[in-house]
Amino acid sequence: MSRVLLIGSHDGFGRDLHSSKALAGCEIVTAHGNVDAVRQVRARAIDVVITDPDTPVRDDLALVDELVAARPGLKAVVLAPAAAPADLIEAIRARVFACFVAPF
Numbered sequence: 184m185s186r187v188l189l190i191g192s193h194d195g196f197g198r199d200l201h202s203s204k205a206l207a208g209c210e211i212v213t214a215h216g217n218v219d220a221v222r223q224v225r226a227r228a229i230d231v232v233i234t235d236p237d238t239p240v241r242d243d244l245a246l247v248d249e250l251v252a253a254r255p256g257l258k259a260v261v262l263a264p265a266a267a268p269a270d271l272i273e274a275i276r277a278r279v280f281a282c283f284v285a286p287f
Contacts, residue, residue: 185209191235236262240270
């Protein structure tokens with residue numbers, strides 16, 4: 184079973200992920216912030232991380248770098264409130280799986 188780590192406390196978004204047919208069979212766990220996310224990735228196998236939608240792309244990319252260092256092969260989906268073209272280029276260079284801006 185794949186494990187998906189959702190960072191942040193967005194109840195509506197988390198509920199949507201839990202009810203998603205695309206994620207049926209996946210275990211969805213929550214981290215309450217970036218530090219908690221790093222701890223969880225270091226402690227157990229995580230296949231995909233979905234960043235907090237309230238954090239900027241640049242912060243998320245720094246976090247993804249730290250998470251991938253702890254767990255090579257980790258896939259990252261970056262959610263952000265907004266992104267400039269330069270941010271999207273940096274996300275591609277950082278080899279994130281996907282990058283989305285609000286509204287999701």
